[in-house]
Amino acid sequence: MVRGVRRVVSRCRDFTAEALADWGWIPAGSEAGEERVEDVLLLVSEVVTNACLHAGGPEEFVLRRGREGVRVEVADASSEPPRPHAPRSPALPGGHGLMVLDRLAGAWGYEVRGPGAAGKVVWLEVSLPSRP
Template identity: 40%
Template sequence: MASELVTNAIRHAPGPCVFDVGWSRAGLDIEVTDSSPVPPRARPGDATGASGGYGWPLVESLSSQLEVRPTEAGGKTIHARIPGTM
């Protein structure tokens, strides 16, 4: 999930990105902040693998909590939680 979120930030945002991760009893929290205000969107998967389309549905299916928040700088932060097993 982390790789997918960071890769998308690098591919689709014009500036730098920031990766943050934290752990609690609730699970593993992953946040990726980038400079694009455009939220992720699901799109049909490309069976040839040429243009993707599988990442966002994967992030959605693995997350127990998923939110996209705008940043003060005009970009966005994506927060995803992978639930803990405690």
């Protein structure tokens, strides 16, 4: 359970980095594996930051390891779906989170939370790093 916005992004990133290391996502001598880990950490930062900015912070953060990769889930209390901002210059800060998800995640989306829980879950999936 994750509540609030204070240091939540760094806590979720740290948790993710530890889990990926435990799961062997950082093969010795593999830059590709390290780059994929950085992709996952950036994606975690994006979805957790969006929950902070648009929904009062995440309520739950879940990592699921699968045979093909990892799934990240961030639950929040807002029922508003993620919406892209109007196109803007990449040189301007902010408003690029969903573009980052589109480019780095294998798949992503959102689901309305089940009975008894208000809000939604934003999820993303990232494939395993390729082995040399």
